Amino acid sequence: MPETTRELSYAQAVREALRQALASDPNVFLLGEDIGVYGGAFGVTDGLLEEFGAERVRDTPLSEAVIAGTAIGAAVVGMRPVAEIQFMDFITLSMETLVLQAAKMRYMFGGKARVPMVLRTPAGSGTGAAAQHSESLEAWFVHVPGLKVVMPASPYDAKGLLLAAIYDDNPVIFVEHKLLYKTKGAVPEEPYQVPLGKSEVKRAGKDLTLVATSIMVQRSLEAAEALSQEGIEIEVIDPRTLKPLDIEPIIRSVCKTGKALVVHEAPITGGFGGEVAAQIAASEAFDYLDAPIRRLAGLDVPIPYNRELERRATPQVEDIIREARLLAQGAY
Amino acid sequence: MTLDIHSARMLEELEPPILLDALKKMYLIRYFEEKAEELYALGKIHGTMHLSIGQEASAVGSCLALQPKDYILSTHRGHGHCIAKGADLNLMMAEFFGKAVGYCRGRGGSMHIADVDGGNLGANGVVGGGLPLAPGVALGLKMKGLPLVCMCFFGDGASVEGAFHESLNLAAVWKLPVVYVCENNQYAMSMPVTKGSAVERISQKASAYDMPGITVDGNDLPAVYLAAKEAVERARSGGGPSLIECLTYRWRGHSKSDRQRYRTKEEVKEWQARDPIVRFRAMLDRARLANPAELDQISEQARQIIEGAVKFAESADDPDPATIMDGVYA
Numbered sequence: 001m002p003e004t005t006r007e008l009s010y011a012q013a014v015r016e017a018l019r020q021a022l023a024s025d026p027n028v029f030l031l032g033e034d035i036g037v038y039g040g041a042f043g044v045t046d047g048l049l050e051e052f053g054a055e056r057v058r059d060t061p062l063s064e065a066v067i068a069g070t071a072i073g074a075a076v077v078g079m080r081p082v083a084e085i086q087f088m089d090f091i092t093l094s095m096e097t098l099v100l101q102a103a104k105m106r107y108m109f110g111g112k113a114r115v116p117m118v119l120r121t122p123a124g125s126g127t128g129a130a131a132q133h134s135e136s137l138e139a140w141f142v143h144v145p146g147l148k149v150v151m152p153a154s155p156y157d158a159k160g161l162l163l164a165a166i167y168d169d170n171p172v173i174f175v176e177h178k179l180l181y182k183t184k185g186a187v188p189e190e191p192y193q194v195p196l197g198k199s200e201v202k203r204a205g206k207d208l209t210l211v212a213t214s215i216m217v218q219r220s221l222e223a224a225e226a227l228s229q230e231g232i233e234i235e236v237i238d239p240r241t242l243k244p245l246d247i248e249p250i251i252r253s254v255c256k257t258g259k260a261l262v263v264h265e266a267p268i269t270g271g272f273g274g275e276v277a278a279q280i281a282a283s284e285a286f287d288y289l290d291a292p293i294r295r296l297a298g299l300d301v302p303i304p305y306n307r308e309l310e311r312r313a314t315p316q317v318e319d320i321i322r323e324a325r326l327l328a329q330g331a332y
Numbered sequence: 333m334t335l336d337i338h339s340a341r342m343l344e345e346l347e348p349p350i351l352l353d354a355l356k357k358m359y360l361i362r363y364f365e366e367k368a369e370e371l372y373a374l375g376k377i378h379g380t381m382h383l384s385i386g387q388e389a390s391a392v393g394s395c396l397a398l399q400p401k402d403y404i405l406s407t408h409r410g411h412g413h414c415i416a417k418g419a420d421l422n423l424m425m426a427e428f429f430g431k432a433v434g435y436c437r438g439r440g441g442s443m444h445i446a447d448v449d450g451g452n453l454g455a456n457g458v459v460g461g462g463l464p465l466a467p468g469v470a471l472g473l474k475m476k477g478l479p480l481v482c483m484c485f486f487g488d489g490a491s492v493e494g495a496f497h498e499s500l501n502l503a504a505v506w507k508l509p510v511v512y513v514c515e516n517n518q519y520a521m522s523m524p525v526t527k528g529s530a531v532e533r534i535s536q537k538a539s540a541y542d543m544p545g546i547t548v549d550g551n552d553l554p555a556v557y558l559a560a561k562e563a564v565e566r567a568r569s570g571g572g573p574s575l576i577e578c579l580t581y582r583w584r585g586h587s588k589s590d591r592q593r594y595r596t597k598e599e600v601k602e603w604q605a606r607d608p609i610v611r612f613r614a615m616l617d618r619a620r621l622a623n624p625a626e627l628d629q630i631s632e633q634a635r636q637i638i639e640g641a642v643k644f645a646e647s648a649d650d651p652d653p654a655t656i657m658d659g660v661y662a
Contacts, residue, residue, distance in 0.1 A: 027476075029475065055475070058506075060502065061498075061501060061502060061505065063498035063501065063502055065464050065494065065495050065498050066464045066467060066495065066498035066499055066501075066502050068464065069463070069464020069465045069466075069467070069468055069495070069498075069499070070464070070465075070467045070468035070471060070502065071468060072464075072465050072468055073453075073464075073465035073466060073467065073468020073469035073470070073471070073472060073482075074468040074469070074471050074472035074475070075468070075472070076448075076453060076465070076468075076469065076472070077403070077468075077469055077472035077473055077476070078472060078476065079471075079472040079475060079476070081468070096458060096461070096464075096495075097464045097465070100457070100458050100461065101456075101458070101461060101464070101465060105454070106659055106660070106661070106662060107439055107659045107660050108436060108439050108440045108444040108446075108454075109435075109436050109439070109440060109444065109446040109448055109454055109659075110434070110435065110436035110437030110438070110439050110440065110446075110659060111437065111439075111658055111659030111662075112435075112436070112446070112448045112449070113446070113448050113453070113454075114662050115662075116662075145660050146660055146661065148661075168662075169662035170661050170662050
């Protein structure tokens with residue numbers, strides 16, 4: 001990581017990546033609903049229209065299938081579009097173009113097409129927006145060969161991963177988290193890339209391996225700090241890219257700790273945690289396991305509106321502390 | 333010599349070799365598909381295929397209005413578009429055989445046949461699958477400052493998909509160089525267009541997007557060509573998109589599983605009497621561009637090319653199974 005003391009919010013880090021890509025490469029352009037004058041529903045693209053003009057920061061009509069499709073079509077003829085879908089829930093309206101066109105075009109044309117596009121979208125609950133504006137649907141895309149899936153958890157990773165995604169020659173689903181937009185962290189000013197497909201150990205520990213994605217990385221780091229006071233040392237690993245998944249650092253860690261807990265916000269059934277657990281169980285780490293691999297994830301429920309119900313639908317810091325403590329202390 | 337107004341205008345605009353080549357392309361499509369059908373029956377080609385026999389004028393007439401570097405987005409009934417855009421028949425047939433040297437290295441087959449370098453961005457297994465991509469292709473070309481257009485083919489079935497609305501609307505509001513070509517072959521699998529679409533003419537829908545819409549006899553190559561030429565010129569000069577509806581008919585079933593219980597043999601015969609190849613050939617004959625012997629020779633050349641393509645494809649190698657993962661990611 002380049003040295004810096006400059007702090008940016010996660011939203012500012014995403015914006016800086018977009019700005020630097022727009023400034024350095026004429027093939028990069030943005031499109032999405034309300035990303036121009038409005039600045040994006042979460043203000044992420046604020047100021048970019050003024051800086052780069054309406055040709056390259058393109059407000060689109062409410063046409064999610066064609067927003068994704070336009071990114072794909074432009075990518076195939078050599079552009080590097082970055083599309084925004086305003087809420088990840090609405091990506092359901094773009095599914096055909098992403099899954100049947102973007103993901104498969106290169107393979108079914110014999111490797112003769114390139115689809116260098118990014119589709120950014122904010123996911124996650126915690127805003128009181130209830131069932132249709134709060135989902136985390138990353139597992140669907142992890143399941144599709146031909147797509148890459150990225151979920152940054154820090155401002156530093158958000159900028160570096162986004163620049164890497166823009167310059168990747170494949171379609172990348174870039175999942176941001178609404179509650180992370182205001183979180184701050186050190187972000188170097190110069191452009192840099194965090195390579196796709198590289199996990200990172202966010203905190204070292206010897207007692208338990210905790211694999212977390214997106215906002216659960218922050219919550220897991222808080223939980224690890226609290227448990228450290230009790231003498232339980234947790235190793236927190238963030239895959240950052242869900243596909244392709246860099247499983248090796250996770251396996252190495254589990255070989256060391258003998259215990260594994262996977263934490264994510266999306267509903268547990270069919271969630272990404274199952275894949276991580278299965279890959280750990282199928283690896284040499286199996287022989288080192290002292291306890292079953294555990295998953296802590298969202299309930300199998302649409303996100304409810306009531307404040308307390310909403311909190312309970314997804315893992316909170318206290319849930320992670322409780323589950324990690326039980327696992328570390330040999331309760332399972 | 334009496335010629336209809338479309339034919340007369342086309343003869344004024346295009347040199348004889350181009351017109352004769354258009355006839356050759358129609359023959360190539362017809363013979364390619366007849367051969368593919370035969371090879372399928374013999375078990376030499378597997379999967380399924382959607383034949384466009386009877387629709388050759390729509391594919392060739394539309395593509396005749398394009399420049400070599402222009403792009404097309406094709407459909408599941410896309411063999412004709414591929415040939416009309418200038419595909420190498422050997423590589424195309426090799427793809428049908430699933431061979432490594434085929435256009436898609438044996439990954440795509442009939443339903444995904446593509447020639448990316450030749451400007452054919454692929455047949456599409458999704459009805460209306462090319463529609464959402466069309467504004468993007470056109471926008472990319474425009475942003476790169478290239479004076480090129482994107483011609484997007486789709487059928488009557490796709491015209492009632494939601495993507496149709498999103499695509500035409502965006503292309504219109506951004507004035508993108510797209511030419512939408514709806515090949516109305518009367519049936520979306522078994523659903524007659526009269527029952528599936530609320531309007532009598534699909535071209536009427538253009539008015540919802542404030543773009544020109546025209547319905548032409550899709551079995552009349554000069555009529556298709558002239559409509560396409562006008563739309564292509566408009567797109568290329570910055571005038572925005574257009575919608576062309578080509579009224580045509582597929583002689584064969586939807587795919588290889590079709591028992592055709594939704595239409596009568598009489599109806600099929602009626603349309604077969606309007607064979608686009610016979611019509612165009614007769615026009616060339618009437619216009620004395622070639623004598624019957626020369627026209628027969630064009631037909632024979634096309635047959636030879638297809639026979640050669642089969643030989644090429646049969647003797648080509650299958651893909652190495654070790655390469656199965658190649659091409660998933662760049």
